[in-house]
Amino acid sequence: MNLKALVAASVGGLLIAANAEPRLPAGWTRQATVDADRVCSAGLDSTWAEPGKRLLALECTRSVDGHVTVSQTIAADAYRGKRVRFAARIKAEKVRGWTGLLMRVVGNDQRVLGYDDMSTRPVRGNVDWREAQVILDVEADASAISFGVRLTDGEGKVWIDALRFEEVSPDDPSISINLRPALPSQPQNLGLQ
16 A cells, blocks of 8 residues: 555545645645545646746646645744735636635634635636635634635636735725634523514
């Protein structure tokens, strides 16, 4: 049994180790579920690039049940107490399933403090170049921020370029998935009526 299969078997079908692909730019890593690891690739692509530009591409050659992600993780120190945006231009071709940018903020205890993968506003099918963004608040106890692009549950190809990671105004609306639902301040309906 190879190492990938051993790791996958031990975590219920999910590869947790990042795969190094020679076509990935420095600082970026690829992660994939077992099925996606076999049929999906990631790296730099010059197909649609203007001279002097580089595009990051993910491609799955057949339908997969899982995902492939290219991302990087940075320390949250410089962004604590701030709102940040990861934005890029995105293009999709024959994407079955969906694709989108993603960002995750993790606390010192490895608890996820904020997460958005565009699953509530996915990119599907054939989409010409358009702007996409994910915005999250970085809490005071945040330790790391991960961001990148994901291709999920399908086949097709996605490209991103003009990547930006920046602080935004607190007035800029956060579009993160609410991981902490609003809870009532008092017990509700104890009479079961």
